[in-house]
Amino acid sequence: MMNAEATTLPDAAADASVSSHVVNRDTVEQVKVEYLDGVDDIVSNAPGRVKVEYLATESQEEEPNKNWQESNKISQDPQRQVRLDGLNKFCTQKDLKALLKKLDIDGVHRLKKVPNQAYCFIYFQTPEARFAAEKMLDGYKWKGRALSVLQATPLDPDRFIKRHREAEERSGLPDAKRAAMDTGCSREHAAAIERTVADVVAPLHRLPYAEQLEKKQSAMYKILRTLPIEMQRAARASPADQRPAWAFEWLSAERLREARGLPCPVEPVVPSPLERGYRNKCEFHCGLDAAGNACVGFTLGQAKLGVHVLGDVSEVPSVSPHMIAAAARVQSFVASSRFPVFDKVSNVGFWRLLTARQAFHCGEPPQMLLMVSVQVGEAEATEVEAEFERLAAHLQATPLQPPALLSLVALQSDGPGETANSGDIKLVFGDAYLQERILDMTFRISPFAFFQVNSGGAECLCSLLRSHCGITESTVLLDVCCGTGTLSLSMASAVRRVIGVELNEAAVQDAKVNAELNGITNATFIAQKAETATRNVLDGLSPLEKANLVAIVDPPRAGLHPDVLKALRACSPLRRILYVSCHAPSFVQNAVALCRPTSLKFRGEPFSPKRAFPVDLFPHTDKCEVVVLLERSITTTDCATGVSSAESATVINEPAGTVPTGHSAELLQRACNASQGAKPDHHSDVSEPILKTEAGELKATE
Numbered sequence: 001m002m003n004a005e006a007t008t009l010p011d012a013a014a015d016a017s018v019s020s021h022v023v024n025r026d027t028v029e030q031v032k033v034e035y036l037d038g039v040d041d042i043v044s045n046a047p048g049r050v051k052v053e054y055l056a057t058e059s060q061e062e063e064p065n066k067n068w069q070e071s072n073k074i075s076q077d078p079q080r081q082v083r084l085d086g087l088n089k090f091c092t093q094k095d096l097k098a099l100l101k102k103l104d105i106d107g108v109h110r111l112k113k114v115p116n117q118a119y120c121f122i123y124f125q126t127p128e129a130r131f132a133a134e135k136m137l138d139g140y141k142w143k144g145r146a147l148s149v150l151q152a153t154p155l156d157p158d159r160f161i162k163r164h165r166e167a168e169e170r171s172g173l174p175d176a177k178r179a180a181m182d183t184g185c186s187r188e189h190a191a192a193i194e195r196t197v198a199d200v201v202a203p204l205h206r207l208p209y210a211e212q213l214e215k216k217q218s219a220m221y222k223i224l225r226t227l228p229i230e231m232q233r234a235a236r237a238s239p240a241d242q243r244p245a246w247a248f249e250w251l252s253a254e255r256l257r258e259a260r261g262l263p264c265p266v267e268p269v270v271p272s273p274l275e276r277g278y279r280n281k282c283e284f285h286c287g288l289d290a291a292g293n294a295c296v297g298f299t300l301g302q303a304k305l306g307v308h309v310l311g312d313v314s315e316v317p318s319v320s321p322h323m324i325a326a327a328a329r330v331q332s333f334v335a336s337s338r339f340p341v342f343d344k345v346s347n348v349g350f351w352r353l354l355t356a357r358q359a360f361h362c363g364e365p366p367q368m369l370l371m372v373s374v375q376v377g378e379a380e381a382t383e384v385e386a387e388f389e390r391l392a393a394h395l396q397a398t399p400l401q402p403p404a405l406l407s408l409v410a411l412q413s414d415g416p417g418e419t420a421n422s423g424d425i426k427l428v429f430g431d432a433y434l435q436e437r438i439l440d441m442t443f444r445i446s447p448f449a450f451f452q453v454n455s456g457g458a459e460c461l462c463s464l465l466r467s468h469c470g471i472t473e474s475t476v477l478l479d480v481c482c483g484t485g486t487l488s489l490s491m492a493s494a495v496r497r498v499i500g501v502e503l504n505e506a507a508v509q510d511a512k513v514n515a516e517l518n519g520i521t522n523a524t525f526i527a528q529k530a531e532t533a534t535r536n537v538l539d540g541l542s543p544l545e546k547a548n549l550v551a552i553v554d555p556p557r558a559g560l561h562p563d564v565l566k567a568l569r570a571c572s573p574l575r576r577i578l579y580v581s582c583h584a585p586s587f588v589q590n591a592v593a594l595c596r597p598t599s600l601k602f603r604g605e606p607f608s609p610k611r612a613f614p615v616d617l618f619p620h621t622d623k624c625e626v627v628v629l630l631e632r633s634i635t636t637t638d639c640a641t642g643v644s645s646a647e648s649a650t651v652i653n654e655p656a657g658t659v660p661t662g663h664s665a666e667l668l669q670r671a672c673n674a675s676q677g678a679k680p681d682h683h684s685d686v687s688e689p690i691l692k693t694e695a696g697e698l699k700a701t702e
Helices: 010-021 037-044 065-075 093-102 127-137 157-169 175-182 187-194 197-201 209-224 226-237 238-248 255-257 319-338 379-397 456-466 505-517 532-540 545-549 562-570 584-593 664-675
Strands: 028-035 050-057 080-086 108-114 119-124 148-151 283-291 293-298 310-313 349-357 365-377 405-413 423-431 435-436 440-446 476-478 497-502 523-527 549-553 578-583 608-615 625-631
Touching: 010 050, 037 405, 080 127, 093 108, 108 157, 119 127, 119 578, 127 238, 157 578, 197 293, 197 476, 209 226, 209 584, 209 608, 226 238, 226 584, 283 310, 283 319, 319 379, 319 435, 365 379, 379 405, 379 423, 440 505, 456 578, 456 625, 476 532, 497 505, 505 523, 532 562, 545 549, 549 608, 562 584, 584 608, 584 625
Parallel strands: 365 405, 476 497, 476 549, 497 523, 549 578
Antiparallel strands: 028 050, 080 119, 080 148, 108 119, 283 293, 283 349, 293 310, 349 365, 405 423, 435 440, 578 625, 608 625
8 A cells, every 4th residue: 555645745736746847856857768669660569669868857746844854855865766657648646646556555755747748757765665666567567558667867956056057157147137137126127128129029030031931941840840759659658459540651660761750741931021010910018118118019028027128119120110100109198198007017007008900902001000908997987088089189190100091999998807908999080990902802800800910921821722722613611710711711712612610709790791892702600619610510511512621720829629620530521621820839739639540539530741831921030830731531431422432632733723813922932833843842951950760760859
């Protein structure tokens, strides 16, 4: 039986230890095992080779004060701690405690399961208890897997302090930062003063644009190479009798060696039409700058550290001159207002946020919609109304330089419990929305609606999607997370039917208006959670519509809800998905669900990645959009349409006449070269040491 001291950890602390890492005095260096098998070796159950590395593992649970000295002593004694390897990465702390109880292992001081990893750490009260447990655990078969015990070597508990001190000694404090600290500022406040707004908002702004594209190309290679690795990890976590189902051709060791670890060809990054001043939406915070003056700009520090320093936006390359002028005009008014600016630390103040939206393709001067967010608090309604009128007069007193057609709406919230984007909207002057043109189509954009922040880049994205969707006049296009309908409406004239799903009701209303503005009658938009609406839509399609179904998904950074992934998998006739991702790591996690073998949980044939198209919608930042084409084969039983057994869905290149024309036509040439038979650039990227490929080995390097 387990020692009583091993089970005294409160449930809340046990849960916390599984979910995150916090530095504590019992920090140790653990042994990390990287399996170097390909999927072929996993399926055949061949003995796997391993590579052993040392890595820092930081314990998180907080021991009671009375046991601290003993716990610290144990954490520094290599004879009383082990790493237990070979676990299912989804097993829990509770499962492991049950295993120790089943084996009647005594003397356990503490158990630490590393989240989403196939190992845990066990700390014992005595070396004798550790050696006795090791004999019982090493080689023991649990849930179809053989366990192994490895030695954990302690690290210096003060290593983080020493590293920080050494870094300061090497570089020294910059003059601005040192001067700020000499006046009594905190280190975080001094660091915020040292940085410029451009460094925070546009970290790549000092590099030539061609070099930025190269960095994004390499970053995209590295992220997409993690998809085969994640698939291999999921295969190892599955029961042994199910591993043969993971033997996909695109995951074979030979295929991965040829592609240098990439799951599919990756095209060159499509550049942004505008390198500077490209953003059609910016959110400027209201607060104080480093000198304590009212400022409308971007945040330099973090409010959670007690720092809320703002900086001027005039040097940020992604902000247009029109928005810079609007922010300066509002700042001059806020500085003289009788109401104070908002302080994020204390949650006190009136002026909170200025959101600016600008149209780029609707003539000159451009339309600009300003939305000012305020926290009313105890202010009288008449006072607030009068302040908005004074702001309107200030904005309209003289034309901005450069000029813009201004509209102003006000968003009022009652207290700190509400976000800066919640409350009641009031139109102060002008229109409550603006219009933008994409590929010769008009789109209405309301204050809260999602719209791609780079209008020229959105044209590139729409053209790219249409050229690789494989759409026909019979196609039913499902657009999940459709926003204002930009992507799907640009293809509506070439398909039979468009169905858009979006949670934001304002965006759905905009999408319906956009369909009317452009004379589109075959589009339907649903304001509902994607996980609910997707399943309902798919269930309501006729067999003929399902047989011609193509899906576009454009989720937020967190990716698609698991229920959406399951619904897409379960719709067997769906053969092609174009996944538009603004955060490639989220795509990788979603792709594992879409590409893993069929099971009770994931019904329908698995998809496989066919081609990836990076699109730079965010110049001067480290972010990059990516479109990934996912396809699967179908059989006659999947949809009663007479399609021959195992017919592939691969349609990479459409006739040139199907590609819409617009501002982005010349920018798509690079992306389409490989589709015409040219070798992808990733074969020539031999200088990037990401993989080790010898006899089926695949490994990611940091």
